[in-house]
Amino acid sequence: MxxxxxxxxxxxxxxxxxxxxxxxxxxxxxxxxxxxxxxxxxxxxxxxxxxxxxxxxxxxxxxxxxxxxxxxxxxxxxxxxxxxxxxxxxxxxxxxxxxxxxxxxxxxxxxxxxxxxxxxxxxxxxxxxxxxxxxxxxxxxxxxxxxxxxxxxxxxxxxxxxxxxxxxxxxxxxxxxxxxxxxxxxxxxxxxxxxxxxxxxxxxxxxxxxxxxxxxxxxxxxxxxxxxxxxxxxxxxxxxxxxxxxxxxxxxxxYQGHGSLAHPHGILISWALMMEGGIQVNSEGLRFSNEHGGYSEQAVNVLAQPGGIAWNIYDARLHDFAQNFPDYREAMTVGAIREAADVSALARVTGLPGAALARTLSEAALYQSGQATDPFGRDFTGKPALAAPYYAVKVTGALFHTQxxxxxxxxxxxxxxxxxxxxxxxxxxxxxxxxxxxxxxxxxxxxxxxxxxxxxxxxxxxxxxxxxxxxxxxxxx
Structure with a gap:
């Protein structure tokens, strides 16, 4: 060198x-x-x-x-x-x-x-x-x-x-x-x-x-x-x-990693979506971590999933909020953001298994209402439950810079x-x-x-x- x-x-x-x-x-x-x-x-x-x-x-x-x-x-x-x-x-x-x-x-x-x-x-x-x-x-x-x-x-x-x-x-x-x-x-x-x-x-x-x-x-x-x-x-x-x-x-x-880089577009999707109520699921439609742990370590969690990818799942409230971020608006422009009227449509536009995805969203609603406790340790109660219509973006984990x-x-x-x-x-x-x-x-x-x-x-x-x-x-x- x-x-x-x-x-x-x-x-x-x-x-x-x-x-x-x-x-x-x-x-x-x-x-x-x-x-x-x-x-x-x-x-x-x-x-x-x-x-x-x-x-x-x-x-x-x-x-x-x-x-x-x-x-x-x-x-x-x-x-x-x-x-x-x-x-x-x-x-x-x-x-x-x-x-x-x-x-x-x-x-x-x-x-x-x-x-x-x-x-x-x-x-x-x-x-x-x-x-x-x-x-x-x-x-x-x-x-x-x-x-x-x-x-x-x-x-x-x-x-x-x-x-x-x-x-x-x-x-x-x-x-x-x-x-x-x-x-x-x-x-x-x-x-x-x-x-x-x-x-x-x-x-x-x-x-x-x-x-x-x-x-x-x-x-x-x-x-x-x-x-x-x-x-x-x-x-x-x-x-x-x-x-x-x-x-x-x-x-x-x-190092700084990030678990929310739009794939294959290479556009950063703000972690605010997760902090404000969104979830991540893998290609099986299942959550795999506490999304509030931090976006840096989430890079490793995402890369450990099948194919090294995940889907950010959220709703219209968060979609509107995310448009405050220029990167998100860019992701919309290039077609990285998927929209679906209901869970069945969400499964179609993402290719995720419908039954598993529906079960995951139902479980998240129970966590939000306080009727169940998230096994990954996330507190869902401080934010509104996700509601149709839904939005999704396919993401991967990435290295941003060394520390x-x-x-x-x-x-x-x-x-x-x-x-x-x-x-x-x-x-x-x-x-x-x-x-x-x-x-x-x-x-x-x-x-x-x-x-x-x-x-x-x-x-x-x-x-x-x-x-x-x-x-x-x-x-x-």
């Missing part, structure tokens, strides 16, 4: 030099660049693709953050970083790194408010339902409610700040001295030409290794045969550089295996170890953009300060 190369030799020549180099133009890299520029540093963002998009554009664009003024505007006044960190740790059953969970929870709210104040990003808080594992309404989004729009707004901010984003610039080598200080990076162009760019500080914002099937099979074999619904450029460059440098690396078995990576301190400095920080190497987002722990079940909704923007903000501020003054600042409090 080209991305893993470390050179201990001094470059023969340096084509140009700049204070801070950021690798990756997703949310993490763009936020880091903005913060480094605000500290007074000259910054450049290097992006391997012809057009910046990455995992951010493929995401929902939803960012959890506690204690923000945007929450207060909708009446959420009792959320705190401590409450959020507790939710993170509860979801991972205490397996997340507690220091990283704290860093994420204290940095993300100020980061969103800074982006609003300094760069005009608008944030709304989604309050129509609680995402799995969150104890408060804290999911923020730009008004369009898409990752594409979030990426576009960040790119506009970077352009306004006159920060260059160089595309088709794949970083294939880092130059490090005997003390592991990064002095330059090698850029390879699509035609094979190379350039060397000197730097005072380097920020790794090039995500994880979900696009590297060999690394996925090595570290996360349970999802190796599932679809990958992430950016193909996430090939593990930060991981292999870190390994070559002797960085501390943790939780490589952690393990380079360990960082509270200034987002990459750590050596002995716990000491590298002199001028920072990381955030999927390049850094996340806050989901080592299992798929530890992923709390929004953890990906949480660490992309939260850690990106910390890394950028620290990197910019280091480049200007020779010292980092503590940005965690």
């Amino acid at each position: 080209n991305g893993g190369r470390i050179s201990r030799e001094i470059p023969e020549s340096i084509d140009a030099a700049i204070d801070v180099v950021v690798i990756g133009a997703g949310a993490c890299g763009l936020v880091a660049a903005l913060r480094a520029r605000a500290a007074g540093s000259e910054v450049i963002v290097l992006e391997r693709d012809a057009s910046p998009s990455g995992s951010t554009s493929m995401s929902s664009g939803f960012v959890p953050a506690p204690g923000t003024r945007f929450q207060k505007e909708i009446g959420v006044t009792d959320d705190t970083p401590e409450r959020f960190a507790a939710d993170i740790l509860a979801k991972s059953k205490g397996k997340s790194d507690a220091a990283l969970a704290r860093l994420a929870s204290v940095s993300i709210g100020p980061a969103l408010e800074w982006l609003a104040d300094a760069h005009g990003l608008e944030w709304i808080v989604l309050d129509d339902f609680l995402y799995p594992g969150h104890s408060r309404h804290r999911m923020h989004a730009v008004p369009e409610k898409t990752g594409v729009a979030l990426e576009a707004r960040l790119l506009s901010a970077v352009e306004a700040a006159e920060i260059p984003v160089v595309t088709e610039a794949h970083v294939t080598r880092l130059y490090a001295d005997g003390h592991d200080r990064i002095s330059a990076v090698e850029i390879t162009r699509p035609d094979g030409a190379t350039e060397v760019l000197g730097c005072k500080v380097l920020v790794l914002a090039c995500n994880g290794f979900g696009g590297n099937r060999a690394l996925v099979r090595q570290h996360i074999p349970e999802i190796a045969d599932g679809l990958y619904y992430g950016h193909e450029g996430n090939t593990g460059d930060a991981l292999t550089w870190g390994e070559a440098l002797g960085a501390r690396i943790r939780h490589l078995s952690g 393990g990576g380079l360990m960082i301190d509270d200034q987002a400095r990459v750590l050596r295996e002995n716990g000491s920080p590298f002199a001028n190497l920072f990381a955030g987002g999927g390049a850094a170890c996340g806050v989901s722990g080592p299992d798929v079940s530890g992923y709390l909704s929004g953890n990906g953009l949480l660490t992309a923007i939260g850690f990106g903000s910390v890394a950028g501020a620290s990197a910019g300060s280091l480049a200007m003054t020779g010292a980092t600042v503590n940005t965690a409090d």
Whole structure:
């Protein structure tokens, strides 16, 4: 893999030099660049693709953050970083790194408010339902409610700040001295030409290794045969550089999955359908899990079903609700959503066995009324029972992005295996170890953009300060 190369030799020549180099133009890299520029540093963002998009554009664009003024505007006044960190740790059953969970929870709210104040990003808080594992309404989004729009707004901010984003610039080598200080990076162009760019500080914002099937099979074999619904450029460059440098690396078995990717259309179907009363059945018309456990671990549950597929079953109330989500409207446009007047018609349009499907829906109604208890442990009583007409969409499980990576301190400095920080190497987002722990079940909704923007903000501020003054600042409090 080209991305893993470390050179201990001094470059023969340096084509140009700049204070801070950021690798990756997703949310993490763009936020880091903005913060480094605000500290007074000259910054450049290097992006391997012809057009910046990455995992951010493929995401929902939803960012959890506690204690923000945007929450207060909708009446959420009792959320705190401590409450959020507790939710993170509860979801991972205490397996997340507690220091990283704290860093994420204290940095993300100020980061969103800074982006609003300094760069005009608008944030709304989604309050129509609680995402799995969150104890408060804290999911923020730009008004369009898409990752594409979030990426576009960040790119506009970077352009306004006159920060260059160089595309088709794949970083294939880092130059490090005997003390592991990064002095330059090698850029390879699509035609094979190379350039060397000197730097005072380097920020790794090039995500994880979900696009590297060999690394996925090595570290996360349970999802190796599932679809990958992430950016193909996430090939593990930060991981292999870190390994070559002797960085501390943790939780490589952690990842975000999703159990509701429309098949074969490849469109994300919001898990809000399940949280608001929908169910999932397999090809035999039977439920197979507690759908409220979380959409990440549901990827494994769905893939374990015959053919690796399931059907989301819901009704007109939920169909109307789901049209608030752009992805769902797209799924309607391409014909992924099936409609049926009654259970018999539902069986016909899905190809599911009618008797089993009718029995499953009847059982769900009993659970909703409190006349029976769901054997999978789900509480149905808080939402209305499903009623005809019905809707359905065929889905599969998928890997969205990896959650393990380079360990960082509270200034987002990459750590050596002995716990000491590298002199001028920072990381955030999927390049850094996340806050989901080592299992798929530890992923709390929004953890990906949480660490992309939260850690990106910390890394950028620290990197910019280091480049200007020779010292980092503590940005965690």
